[in-house]
Amino acid sequence: MTETQGLIAGGLLLIALLAYTFWPEKVSASQLEKTRLDYLLERKEQLYENLRDLNFEFRAGKYPEEEFEAQRAQLENETARLMAEIELLQQA
């Protein structure tokens, strides 16, 4: 490929890439803000996951019963507080 042919090919590449970049689109992807409610719902999923893990580890014999009960109560309290806030936000 000679230098001139190379530059012509480069020019064609440039035109194609500019056309792709600036081609008018009717709809642009929206940039919605994530809300506090979205965040709390994600956190709820994680807390459920933590509870399931705790149950499974107890049944696998990693915790004595009293430790398991204490930790489950702690996690359930946290989940309850979260659920209350979710309810409040959903009502509003």
Added chain:
Amino acid sequence: MAAFGSFALLVALALAAYNLLAGAVALRLLATGQPARISPERLADTARRAGIAGFAAITAAAFALVWSVFANDFSITYIMEHSNRALPGWYKFSALWSGQEGSLVLWAWLLGAYGFVLRLTHKTDVKLYAYAGVILAGVQVFFLLVLNFAAPPFALLRGQIPADGNGLNPLLQYPEMVIHPPLLYLGYVGFSVPFAFALGALMMRYPGEKWIKITRAWTMVTWLFLTAGVFLGMHWAYAVLGWGGYWGWDPVENASLMPWLTGTAFLHSVMMQEKKGLMKSWNVWLIFSTFLLTMLGTMLTRGGLVSSVHAFAESPIGYWFMVFMVLVLAVCIFTYILQRDHLQSEQRLESLVSRESSSLFANLVLLAACFVIVWGTLYPILSEYIEGAKVTVDAVWYNRVAVPIGLFLLFLMGVGPLLPWRGTSFKSIRRNFVLPVTALWVTVIACLLAGVRPWHNGALDQGHFYALVAFGLSAGVLTAICSEFLRGALVIARQSGRNYFWSIFQLIRRNTRRYGGYFVHIGVVIVVIGLAGSAFNRSEEKELVLHDKLTIGSYSLECMGFTQDSNANYTSDYALLDVRKGGKMLFQMAPEKRVYMASGQPQTMVAIHSVVAWDLYVVYEGTNPDTDQPIIKAFLNPLVSWIWAGVMMMVLGTLVALMPSQRAGNRE
């Protein structure tokens, strides 16, 4: 093609710059809500498309370079210096990353490819992806500036164009070298993606930890590539350099290990953030450091700051990298200071004896290992700068510091799975640790009975001592991990009434991340056993004439002759050695010494016979100039194949961890 390639690189730079600037303006407009003549969403979309178009432009440039190698276009300086007509086709691909300019093209192309995938999947979280895309564009602008102005790959040769090129470095003319550098680069470059997501999430004060879930697969894939790249490099060094070892603490080897260590720490500590909202600042700085270490590694290898079998000649691009790293660090510090209130942990560590704290300890130890390696690697540069004399740090120093750190990490790897989340009592610890500790002591006693001698003539034999500790700890860790599988499977078997194999399969399916991670840990243990084998390496060297014998271990090597061969690329001398054991002929080995025609450089091709217990490793070292007799060196390296088997297990484990777990709704 040179004109086309240069033009394509300029177009790629312009598009990356537009992606960076237009994307940043659009995100600023969206954040402040300022009115503008153009819709910020539309502007952000053109920026994203410029990123995709930029990938096409870099692909065109990379294609032009590969085409020029295959067309033997020696008017291009890079092609003349790194290829020749007789070079086999697959090594012509290697020419793309065998020199500084070409390897920077590969860097930019891989970054473009990662960015391409990221920008195509932007609907997962449009705003977060827009931030990450702009940050990646910033990194890309830097690489394209270097390629266009400091290390142009299409620079033309001045004066007469030679009929043939200088050829590819003989060290790189080995099959693994066709895949090792791209894999390593996929790992290096890939860490730009989690870095971009972490910095972007911090800039936009991303609520919650979902960005970690989004980037998890990116981080694991990147880690997988880097792991495979590092170990392939070890295997290449073992098979090509001919010194009988696989890791020499070379600065370039170290450069690949540094981001691997911090990346491994990040993979573990993000779990704390995801599960409990802990260690947010720590994680952000871990991924910032990992990215900066990949840059440092690239600077060390590409900037010619250190001498190594892998590094390139001194070049001005080291200063470009230094300025870029300072700039990145400044942006990271500025963003962190501005947004640090967003990184407050939601909870505290509840107990020092818990899964969380063992993970934190492991993080600290990984960072300590990384610091030791950074210090040892940079010490020659710092000593030359401060004292005026280059003081190099040898393998003995690294081994003295890194081996105990590695063994402590192994210990933590065994302790971690046995500790439950949040905290536990002494009673639980005692119950969970009985089996692993028993396995550890049984193994130590078995090793002592088998002849491992940590004390020799009243003095500590460090190699044997560390090997004994490694074998003992490995047994303990393996038992701990296996008991995790068995205890979990027992619960499922009780629930379902099915057999253990089915239960173990279900267990893995239900939590691929955790049990895939355990497979990776098993792989690490197997690697450690392989590494510990090096304490028992043996070697013999002898001048061999026809029918002379060399004995090593239970093998006897008889010289059956020497022969020569040549092709268009190289000439080679072989030694033909019959290997016998107890008088019985087993196989023939043919270690080789090549001289490449284009460069006139010699190259050793080692003959290796590998079995589970050891490798018989034979090197033809050439002839003794005084006696004119050929010299053969043989090594008996125990357990080396365990290293490569362990790596395969690590790869398998990562692939399992990458698979989605069975949905929570279907569980229990």
